Amino acid sequence: MGNCCNGGGGTAVGGADFSPGGGPNDAVDYFLTSNGHHGLFSQIELSLSASNLHDRDALSKSDPMAVIYGKGRDGVLKEIGRTEVVLNSLNPKWIRKHTVAYHFEVVQTLLFRVYDVDSQWHDLDVKMLKLDDQEFLGEATCTLSEIVTKTYRSLTLDLVQEDESNGSNHSRNFGTLTVHAEESVISKTRTEFIFRCSDLESKDLFSKSDPFLVISKTVESGAPIPICKTEVLQNDLNPTWKPIYLNVQQVGSKDTPLIIECFNFNSNGKHDLIGKVQESLADLEKLHSVGQGEHLSIPTAVGQNHHKKICKSQLFVDKFCEKVEHTFLDYLSHGCQLNFMVAIDFTASNGNPRLPDSLHYIDPSGRPNAYQRAILDVGEVLQFYDSDKRFPAWGFGARPIDGPVSHCFNLNGSSNYCEVEGIQGIMTSYTNALFNVSLAGPTLFGHVITTAAQIAAQALAHNQQKYFVLLIITDGVITDLQETKDALVLASDLPLSILVVGVGGADFKEMEILDADKYGKLESSTGRVASRDIVQFVPFRDVHSGEVSVVQSLLAELPSQFLTYMRNIDMQPST
C-alpha cells in the first residue's frame, strides 16, 4: 500500500502553489490590454503626381521622373526609390508606389526631386540613370507626419529650385508635387486565435499540469524571440486558452516559422516544457480550416544527432480570424489631433538659474539645458499632430512675484489662459518665467495632472476629437505620491497620456512606481485602479547626445496608449 493515489482528488498535492497562478494571468491580461497593437509601426505606401512642371524641351514636353530621399538628422540623403519615367507630360501621375516605414517617435523628413529624363536614356532602367545627366526640374521637402495627418492623406508641395544664377529674376513657378500616403493593408491586419490542446502529459508528480503557451518568432542563427503568451490554466490536460492576437508585422510574414511551446507553470519560474510545434501563420490557418491537430514534440539528444520525440498531445486551432482594424493613422487622417502640453519643475532643488551648475541655466552660447532639450525632443515630434499648434504650458513649485508657492502656474505669466504659440512659444515663456519667479518647493505633480485632465474632459464635452499628451519635466522626487496616483487613476478614463522626464542626478525610484511598465497597475486611495496605463517615465541622461534620444522610447508608446483609449470607449474614426 505504498503507492501514491494520484487519482484521489482531494488528497492530491499540487506541484505549484496556486497563489502565484493568478499573478501571471493578471500580468498577461494587463499587458495585452495595454498594448493595443503589438509592434506599432506601419508601412506607408507613397504615390506621387505633379502638376504644371516647367517645360524644358524645346521640341516636346518633359519626360519627368521623381526620386524620393529620406533625410537624416545630419542632412545626409538616403535614396528610398525612383518612379518610372512618364513620357511627354507636364502633369505626370506616377504609377510606382514606394514603401516607407512610419515611426511615430521620430521626425521623418522626406525630400523629393523631379527630373526631366533625356530621350536618349528612355530605354534604360531608371535605376541605371545618372541624375547628373538629367535636367533638374525642382524639389520639395516635408515630413512623413505632415502627410499622414492630412485628410485623404494627400499633401501638395511647391517645387523649388535653389542656386538660381539669375538673381534678378522674380521667383518662377516650377509646378507642384502631390504626395499621397496609404497605409498598407498588411499593417492593419490582426489575427485572432483560440488554441486548444488535448491529452497533455502530466509534468507534476501528483497532479495535472498547469499549462500555458508561448509563441516565438525565429531569427536566423539566433534564439527565438517570444512575441505572445497565453494565461496559465490550472490542472488542465485539455486546455482551451483565451483568444490571443497577432499582427503580421510582429511575425514578419505569413510564412515565417513560429515556435509554439507548451509549458507547465512552476511558481519558481523554471517551467517544464510539455511539447512544442513549429508552424507559420499560413500553416495555422490550414490546421484551422481542416480541423486537424498537430502533435507536439519534445527535443531529445541522442549522441550528436538531435531527434524529436512525438507526443500523444496535440495542438488545435479552434479559431483563426483575420480582421483589418482601425489604426492610429486611420484616426489621424480622419481629423483626430494629438495636443501637446508641458509642465516644468521650478523647485529650488534645480539650483539658481543664474549659476552655471543649475539645471535651469540658460547658456549664453545658446546650448540648450536639459529642460530645453526635453521640450525640443518631444515637441518637435508632437507639433506635427496639432493643427493650431497652441500648447498649454505650466510650471510648478515656484513662487510668483508677491504670491504664494504655486503648483500649477501658466508659463506665459497670464492668470487666465495657459496656451502659447508653437514650440518656440514654450521655449520663450520658459526662459521668461525663469527670471520672473522664485524657485521654491515642494515637488507636487497632482495639480498639473488634474489641470491637464480637466482640459481633456472639457474637450470631450465639446465633442472635440483630441488626445492630449502632457510632458512633465522634473529634477526630483515628488512629495505627493498618493495624490499623484489618485489624479492619474482618475485621468486614465480620459483622452490623456503623460510622459515624465527626469533630469539631473536624483533618485527617480518613485517615478518608476508611476510607470506601469515596471510596477504594475496604479491604485488610488479609494481602491479605484487605472483602467489603462497612461504614464511613461525615462531619466534624461543622454549617453550619446544627438543620437537616438531616450525620449523616443517614451513617444513610441503613445500610439498604443491612444488606441487602447479609443478601443475602450469604442470610438471609430469619424467619417
Add this chain to the structure above:
Amino acid sequence: MATTSRALEVTVISAEGLRLDRRRPLKKNAFVIVRTNSQNSRSTAASDDAGGSSPAWNEKLVVEMPPHAWFLTVEVRCRANSGDKVVGTARIPASDFVGGDVPANYLHFLSYRMRDGRGEPNGIINLSVRVKGAENGAGAAATCAAAASVSRPWVGGAVVVGKFAGGVVTGVPVWMA
C-alpha cells in the same frame, strides 16, 4: 429642485485574479451582482470554465440610480453546492461616473480593486458605466445641473469608502472642482 432617478447602463466586462479562500483560484460559476440599493440590483449569467480566475462576462445591465444613492456596489459571487458565496466586492462612488467635466453620457471605463468578506484584496473588476438618456443637449444640461447640485455630498461620500473598507480611514483629496 427635484432630482430624479437615472438609469445606468453598466457593462460588466471581466475580472482578474479572483481567489476562493485566499489560496484556491476561482474556477467557474462566477456571476456579478450590480446594486445601487436593495431595491435596484441586476445580475449577470454565471461564467463557464474557460475564464478561470479571470472570468469575462461582457454583459450589459441597466440599473436604476436613485438620487440619494452614493455608490454602485459590484459583487462577484460564486455558485456552490452550499449556496452563493461572495468572492469580492467593490464600491464605486457615483462621482466616478456622474458629473465632472466630461459629457453627461460619457462611457466611463473603470477598474476597481475588490475585497473579500474579510477586507483583503481579491482581484480587480473591469466595467464600463454610462448614464442613460442623456444623449440630447437638453437632457445633458438637465443631468449636469442635477449632478452639480449634489456633487459635493458625493465627493464627501467618497470619504465614507475608507470606513467601510475595513476600519481604516484614508484621506481622499478633492481634486475635481
